[in-house]
Amino acid sequence: MKPSFDEMHASAVRVREHYQGYDQWLARQPRDLMAARRDEAEMIFRRVGITFAVYGAKDEDGSGTERLIPFDLIPRIIPSDEWASMQRGLVQRVTALNRFIHDVYHGQEILKAGIVPSEAVTNNAQYRAEMQGVDVPGGIYSHISGIDIVRAAQPDGSGSYYVLEDNLRVPSGVSYMLENRKMMMRLFPELFAQHRIAPVAHYPDLLLETLRDVAPASADEPHVVVLTPGMYNSAYFEHAFLAQQMGVELVEGQDLFVKDHFVYMRTTRGPKRVDVIYRRVDDDFMDPQAFRPDSTLGCAGLLDVYRRGNITLCNAIGTGVADDKSIYPYVPKMVEFYLGERPILENVPTYLCREADDLKYVLAHLHELVVKEVHGAGGYGMLVGPAATKAEIEAFRAQLLANPSNYIGQPTLALSSCPTFVESGIAPRHIDLRPFVLSGKKSVQMVPGGLTRVALKEGSLVVNSSQGGGTKDTWVLEN
């Protein structure tokens, strides 16, 4: 039998220590009360409009579909010592990643040292030659990093954390972390009286502090804005939410223009200078003069202002070069190279299909591996070997052989599970965790925990909201 690890239950009869208080409380809750609470949560989320748009889907009346991300009532609980170590690991990893991006766009020492292969960087579609030699404030590129972490069962029954993926472009989901907590406090205030749960509500404050910290030196009183692709973007709620929580303007590309080497926004009282853009728009769409000419989501001439150091973009242009799945395997080596430290957080063992030996192994073990596109995201374009049919495996094999360097393979991890309130009652479902790490000139900070995503389908390992995943509140217990 495959090993498994449940966050709550050490065995059929034993509840882990940090879940015991919750378990006793849960045992006292009537099932229909929990169901009523879940309905209440759904109603509130709808009224508040915490919805996401699904690309391409249409309602009957032809308007875009707005859906709720299912919210699960049972929290994911992390003991304080585990979090302390994870937090150290996150600071270390994100610091190294920022050093790496700076290096890529400057001396490229790590390539010269032969630690990361040059072609993995320079042939990378996310590498932005325009950024070569450009200095950004504090040498920080990834101000907001979403690091996806999973816990996998080991043969001895323990569970180890692994970093599954670094998201250094425009990681999303933090608003769900905050709203989930608000919802839990509203539905079950007594739980918060009984447990010492580390608060997360100050995230927008830390974010604003980070954004102001990296403003251009020329800005005395930095003027920060959030740039959204608009209200039909799937993460629009989050963009509006963060802007509101920080008390800054939510702008669209059409609100911005460049004049005399600075960026301005159109206001009811004339143009107003902008110093820091927390942009939720991909690199490709940021400046039609520099990148995709058909984009209307960005601002013409922005890159030039950026290169002159008159505006700060968060995250920087070109961070994608470091969160690509083909770079991922080298992150532990970056930690050693730049920081001279042993990596605290582990990577999942990864086979690079661009390398002949690895490709051979992957082809021989397709039925037991997860194979992903190097640039893919959102759970699209991947093969989960153990769950795939023979035909699917063969179709994928052809795809893989056509362009091996586009793929990596990883063992199918026995992802940890957490009890989840589903139709049939309370049952274990697989989860992951995305902490949000904020990097400024002075410090690397985060709020305890992050967003826990849960694969609601029984046995499923795919937690993405676009593929039927849900979310849970994440508790880090304080001592």
Added chain:
Amino acid sequence: MLSRTADHLFWMSRYMERAENTARMLDVNYQTSLLPQSADRASEGWDGILGISELTQAFQKKHDRVDARNVMHFMVRDAGNYSSIVSCLSAARENARAVRGTLTTELWETTNQTWLEFQRMLAQGEFERDPAALFEWVKFRSHLSRGVAVGTMLQDEALHFIRIGTFLERADNTARMLDVKFHALAGDYFGTWGDNDAPEVDFYHWSAILRSVSGFEIYRKVYRNVIRPDKVAELLILRPDMPRSLAACMNEVVSNLGMVANEQSEETQRRAGRLRSDLQFGRIDEILSTGLHAYLTQFLDRVNDIGAGISRDFLVPA
């Protein structure tokens, strides 16, 4: 404040106000149609509603007969009609959603909830079951939005643009309503009718107008007199203390416009101020002597012109 944000706020409140006024008109006509009257007069009333909103042609493309059922369906739940209540509430909500971060949580949730709830009511047949209750509900949701805006928003530009939208739209709607109701009886109105139908028909006609702007009780209080058309016109045009009159609306537009004035808005403010002065110092006999229809037509043009000026100066600057 971002120009685009101001634009969304302005239109959010305009659409909410328009939904309310449409509900008011339909409600009064529906109530009137319950009175004994000839079928012709009933259909004139429904014709008038389409005429008010300049929708006669659009309606004719979809329906053969002008009757209560068809017009109400068209004006309440036809999403293809951009002036229907469902379209207005949807547009109000879409505009609110685009700037939800600028609104207080209460105001956003009120607007969102109105939209969600209205859809549910339509889906469950509540409109067909009891149109009057639905109209009443729309009116009260609009009252609620306005109250939540005034009661929770910081008194800054955002609120001023919301208020400008509300009162500009209301001025437009009151003027249209007056125009069509007077027009329905006698072409243009110069203060006296010629040989007229029975006086009790007039009573129901004028009291319906008053009710559609919540003005029946106000009329009695102000004039302590029988209902006379010239007084109805005076109340709805010139009385600054009548909350839906043209004078009251223009007072609000002018004072809110003054709060957001910028370097290029001088001309728009001058025009708004002048229109307000015309109302402030106008007399109903003068207005009626040139003809009410001509007067209201010109008023609508001037309101429209002020709206265009606001757009140019604040909302969509070049």
